[in-house]
Amino acid sequence: MVANDPITGQGANGAAKAAAVHLESILAHGDRPFDRDFQQAVADRVREGARPVVQWTSAMLExxxxxxxxxxxxxxxxxxxxxxxxxxxxxxxxxxxxxxxxxxxxxxxxxxxxxx
Structure with missing residues (x-):
């Protein structure tokens, strides 16, 4: 989960991109269990993708x-x-x-x- 101020209009973009990361990760994971390591890896990918958006939004608030x-x-x-x-x-x-x-x-x- 990534919280981001709506000032730059990136909320829906972020949600759609996070959903795409989840779908891609689930499909690539195959029949293996969806354990804590899997969940953490997906969360890390979502956060890494959101990092530049949050930095940009934060800059627009200053x-x-x-x-x-x-x-x-x-x-x-x-x-x-x-x-x-x-x-x-x-x-x-x-x-x-x-x-x-x-x-x-x-x-x-x-x-x-x-x-x-």
Whole structure:
């Protein structure tokens, strides 16, 4: 079970992704008993998948640092920035590469700058 503030709209996403992990784990487990080790392994997979979502949501609950404001402005102005931001709703682990820290954000924004 993972509790996450609803501010970023990830509750239903998280529940659906957790259900998929459970289904995949059950089907892959075969006829072996669903013992404590199995249960713990599934819970660990669910928590690991939720970690970047919770980090992202937590960041959105804090006063926005300068680099985050820059990312939001870029997403409002550049379709490629908006696309990557929106895709984070499905693949929140990507946020960990550019969202949480100023250096990662700067690298991400530099990658979006027109070349030439």
């Amino acid at each position: 006063p926005a640092p300068e680099h985050l404001l820059g990312l939001l402005v870029a997403a409002a102005e550049l379709p490629s920035a908006a696309d990557r931001f929106a895709n984070g709703f499905d693949a929140a682990a990507d946020f960990g590469q550019w969202f949480p820290d100023p250096e990662g954000a700067a690298d991400h924004l530099a990658s979006l700058a027109p070349r030439g």
